[in-house]
Amino acid sequence: MVSVDGSLFIQIINFLFLLYVLNLLLFKPVRRILIERKEKIYSLEKGVERLASRREEKDAAYKDGIKCAIAEGLRKKEEIVEQASLEEKAILEKIAANAQADLVRVRSQIAEESRKARSALENEVDIFARAIGEKILGRVC
Numbered sequence: 001m002v003s004v005d006g007s008l009f010i011q012i013i014n015f016l017f018l019l020y021v022l023n024l025l026l027f028k029p030v031r032r033i034l035i036e037r038k039e040k041i042y043s044l045e046k047g048v049e050r051l052a053s054r055r056e057e058k059d060a061a062y063k064d065g066i067k068c069a070i071a072e073g074l075r076k077k078e079e080i081v082e083q084a085s086l087e088e089k090a091i092l093e094k095i096a097a098n099a100q101a102d103l104v105r106v107r108s109q110i111a112e113e114s115r116k117a118r119s120a121l122e123n124e125v126d127i128f129a130r131a132i133g134e135k136i137l138g139r140v141c
Helices: 008-137
Strands: none
Touching: none
């Protein structure tokens, strides 16, 4: 049992002194370290949140950039296709004009050759007629 005498007061003073020393040497440093750790974790969490929001902004900007680049690429593609179509029309018109000119030239050349062949044959008709007549009649005229 506990007896209340002078040693109890010494034990209480000893206990309070021990609490004071333990608080000074052990509890305060541990609490300070725990508080510092908590503050560091809080600052790291805030940093992570800040970086996550910046990453999301950059992702959105990247996606917007990709969309703009695709739209610009499609617009340029349409311009190139339209320009190629115009060039194709011009080339086809030039080919058609050249073909028409060649056709007119060939027709005139054929007409000229036909006229020359006809006049040559007309000059030789008398000779052919005599030769046919001689063969049919069997005599020389």
